[in-house]
Amino acid sequence: MMPSTQSQTQSNLAETPKPGRRLLQTSVFSRRSRSSGALNTPPKQPLADLNPQNPLASIIHQADKNGKQQPVLASGARRLSRESPGANEHSHGSFRNIFASFRSAWGANDKQWSPSKQKAAAVSGNAIDLRKSILPPAAPEDANKKCLVLDLDETLVHSSFRQTTNPDYIIPVEINDTVYQVYVCRRPGAEEFLLEMAKHYEIVVYTASLSKYADPLLDKLDPERVIRFRLYREHCVQYEGNYVKDLSLLNRDISQTIIVDNAPKSYLFQPRNAIGCSSFIDDPKDRELDSIGRFLEKISRVEDVRDHLHIWDANY
Numbered sequence: 001m002m003p004s005t006q007s008q009t010q011s012n013l014a015e016t017p018k019p020g021r022r023l024l025q026t027s028v029f030s031r032r033s034r035s036s037g038a039l040n041t042p043p044k045q046p047l048a049d050l051n052p053q054n055p056l057a058s059i060i061h062q063a064d065k066n067g068k069q070q071p072v073l074a075s076g077a078r079r080l081s082r083e084s085p086g087a088n089e090h091s092h093g094s095f096r097n098i099f100a101s102f103r104s105a106w107g108a109n110d111k112q113w114s115p116s117k118q119k120a121a122a123v124s125g126n127a128i129d130l131r132k133s134i135l136p137p138a139a140p141e142d143a144n145k146k147c148l149v150l151d152l153d154e155t156l157v158h159s160s161f162r163q164t165t166n167p168d169y170i171i172p173v174e175i176n177d178t179v180y181q182v183y184v185c186r187r188p189g190a191e192e193f194l195l196e197m198a199k200h201y202e203i204v205v206y207t208a209s210l211s212k213y214a215d216p217l218l219d220k221l222d223p224e225r226v227i228r229f230r231l232y233r234e235h236c237v238q239y240e241g242n243y244v245k246d247l248s249l250l251n252r253d254i255s256q257t258i259i260v261d262n263a264p265k266s267y268l269f270q271p272r273n274a275i276g277c278s279s280f281i282d283d284p285k286d287r288e289l290d291s292i293g294r295f296l297e298k299i300s301r302v303e304d305v306r307d308h309l310h311i312w313d314a315n316y
Contacts, residue, residue, distance in 0.1 A: 060159055061208035133251035134235050138202050147252040148201035151261035154279040156190045169220045173213050187280040193289040198226035200300040206231040208243035244268050255304040272306040291316045
């Protein structure tokens, strides 16, 4: 049974927790010497000292104020690949998995696409390996709730490797045996938004950043543990240089699933399921989460969210 008071990291979903074992594993920022057994703590230094390239980019995936994603770096995310006209039959079958994601954007169902059309599209298009759902069924207390998928960076928080005035959180992140400080500014109303939305929705955070950064941050942002699941970069799909969050992999009714994200490419496969918020950087007067919260409360009982999400705007 899934815990109702604490979110689960995806790495723990496939195994049964042992008695006394914590479900949420935070990153360890020290290493033990093999030769002496002494505990060696890596030195701390600001990320700004690592030049010329910002190492934060390898840990945190951010979008600019216009929602444009930064270039994708090498990662464990699944890639979509081009298939030649001579692709084998297995690739044709694999294509149907990603093809279904595009169909859901227009509310189409499998019966609308004949096998001949699927095969023709597979020969000329993209392909992806079939993947199982990445979430277990919802907990009993969430069974009648819609699923609310939330992006992290520039949607709920903004993080910087440069020291800022009065950060809400300072997150230590280890890179190459050295611990660096990440300075985090929380979007106004973020904690209250999570608490209120948890009354109406099953909350999932889906980030293209790595868990070594996201987990300790979410532990601070969500002290009440209302976020049910956390998904990371390895659960995204790489498509045409972007990390895409494929809602069809969540084992949830797509008509009852909403994603809130500042980067349009993140919800490329299911645009009708998205609320495209603005990118939060550091505006203390930002009130967009209040607007989104009011709207989400109003549509929490609609039959199909895809018929309503286009109504929202920042002035709601």
